[in-house]
Amino acid sequence: MAVKRRVAIIGGGPAGTICALRLLQSAPDAGRGWEVVIFDRKVFLEFGPPGCNMCAGVIADTVMQQLEELGVPVPTELIQRRIEGHHFETRWGGLSLPKEPEATLCTVYRGLGPKGLGYDERRSFDQFLLRSAVERGAQHIRALVHTIHFPQDSRAPLQVHYGEGETLEAEVVIAACGVNSTLPTRLEQAGFGYRAPATIHACQAEIPLDEDAVTRCFRDEIKVFSLGLPGIRFGAITPKREHVTVTVVGPHIRRADLERFLQHPQVIRHFPPGWQIPSEYCHCHPKLPVTAARCPVTDRFLVIGDAYISRYLKNGIESAFYTGSLAAEVVLQNRLSRSELWHYYVRPCERRYRWDNLYGRLLFRLNDLIARSRWLTASRLRILRKEAAAADWETKPETQILWHLFTGSAPYRDIFHRALWFSLQWRMAQALWEEAREWLGVRGRRGR
Ligand SMILES: Cc1cc2nc3c(=O)[nH]c(=O)nc-3n(C[C@H](O)[C@H](O)[C@H](O)COP(=O)(O)OP(=O)(O)OC[C@H]3O[C@@H](n4cnc5c(N)ncnc54)[C@H](O)[C@@H]3O)c2cc1C
Incomplete structure (x- = not known):
């Protein structure tokens, strides 16, 4: 039996798992066997931020389609809400905007569930992705990766140091660690030129409400707020089954800003009459990338997902799927030298996102200007x-x-x-x- 070549993927979020799924789906056709090892310390079976990849969980139809193509359709119990449109709110009034007629958009929860809510394993999107990859043959090592050793000899394996002093050797290493990790900073010290993306902050709260109240007050619409509030670029409320996810984004956003936002008359009026901010609620402070990383590749090593490049402020899961899928393709085609990775991986990603994100920045600036x-x-x-x-x-x-x-x-x-x-x-x-x-x-x- 042919010896399998090993690829180590650091991170079991959307980028890492889609890359694993594509490698495992295509490997037999390509005539080669790849052993796929995914490292992630998180198990998406813990309530609150420790078991969650902190996101609003709006999933585009393209994401659903890709999973369906891979033979892992998203189960209906995982869908929290199907979105019918947006409600656009400004300081001077707002209105409901319908969705594009053919578009389907839905919301999911990335982790097991917010603290204090009785969700279960079947609700976690990231757990579903990771479980699907494991069912297809990936090995999941539940551990934190500390460093990667890049050998001088181009034929020697790369070494992944993880857990309590353990090491795994792999022919190819893919970093899918996102930006809420210390690994990108350690990669900057590895000497091949990687620079992590610049980030801004978000503060996100999961506010419990009963299912009827969510349906009545939020009407399957995502509420988007352009209120021109100091320090807050924008805010959004995303309806889930028995709670709503409140997201505010800004350069140095804190919980106090989130509560200032929630108490704004144009925001609080969307909640049931007499509603008050609960004294305790599940919340987190994730970072969002706003630029692309520099030098995301070296020989037999690639960075994918948020830790490399993603669509400016929107649809990060879809861009993670794109970079993860393209990475799997170049691995399967054996295009693994630094120059080949630049040509077949970095360039297409840059063409798709880097220049387009400049237009995105301009559009969001224009939106801020109009909002004020x-x-x-x-x-x-x-x-x-x-x-x-x-x-x-x-x-x-x-x-x-x-x-x-x-x-x-x-x-x-x-x-x-x-x-x-x-x-x-x-x-x-x-x-x-x-x-x-x-x-x-x-x-x-x-x-x-
Ligand atoms: C507030 C907020 C709201 C968002 N809302 C949306 C939305 O509604 N829709 C959307 O499409 N996108 C949204 N995004 C963006 C989306 O979350 C990201 O683009 C997407 O999760 C990126 O996927 P990833 O796999 O690259 O990284 P991540 O999802 O961050 O996954 C990285 C994984 O790597 C693991 N990891 C990290 N370091 C190590 C290590 N050293 N060893 C082992 N494992 C490690 C982590 O535990 C994690 O599981 C949002 C982001 C934020 C911050």
Whole structure:
């Protein structure tokens, strides 16, 4: 029997597990056997942050499709809610925006469940991914990886040091450790040029509510808040089955900012009447990458997922799937030298995300700018209200822009170009004019 070559994957989140699944699915076809070892100390069977990869858990249809193609369809009990649209809230009012007609979006919980809620193993998305990889033949070592030794001799195996002084040798090592880990900093010291992505902070709370209250108050909509609050880039409330996930993002966000956000009149009005922030609730402070890592590869070593590159502020699981799948492809094609990895792995990832993320940054900045201006926000709401009356999705350019911006379901470049359309600019100018006329009319009536 042929000796299997070993690939060690550090991290059993979405990037690591999809990479393992692809390697195990394709290995027999490629005529080679790969032994796949996944390291992750987390078991997604603990309540609260220790058993969770801290995320809002909005899953795009592309993610579901990829899992289905791999023969591991997401079981229905894992789905917390199917999302019907967004509610867009600003300081000066808000409205519900429908979803793109064919799009399906749902919410899941990454870990076992928030502290204090009686969820069980069947609810954990990350546990489902990891279990699926193990069922396909991956070995899971429940341990923390401390360092990787890169040998001078290009034929010698790489060494993964983990747990209580143990070592595993592997021909290929893939780091899928995300950005909420100390491993990226240690990789920076390995000497091949890796620099971890820059990050910003989020504070996330899982607020328990009974199922009826979630349905009644949140109506299967993700609430997105552009309130222009100091220190908070944006906030969102994502409905789950028996709780809602509240996320606020900003450069130095803290729990106090999250509570300031929750107490804002435009936010608290979405909760049941008389609702108050509970004294205890499950919360976490994860980091989000906002740039790409530098030098994510060296001979027989690749960084995938958030620790390398992801879509700016949106759809991180989908980008983790992309980099994880591409990494599996280059391993199976045996393109493992540093230069081959640059050509066949880094370049396609950069083409897909790096430049597009610049447009994403610009769009989010524009959104912040509009959120701080009463005039621009009122004009945008006016356009959105007019579009709400139209039946055809194609005649709702501003609704489309916000849908794609909130879901990350189209390249940022396309959204940016759409935002520049003359017809939309013209409608914005008209809306501003109508807003100004209304304001002057009100002032005139007051003056008389
Ligand atoms: C507040 C917030 C909300 C988000 N909401 C969404 C959303 O709604 N939808 C979406 O698509 N994306 C969302 N994201 C982004 C998404 O969470 C990430 O893009 C995605 O999880 C990245 O996957 P990953 O596998 O690269 O890293 P991770 O999910 O971070 O997984 C890394 C894994 O590696 C393990 N690990 C780390 N270091 C070591 C080590 N030294 N040894 C062994 N194991 C290790 C960890 O335990 C973990 O399991 C959100 C992110 C944040 C912060």
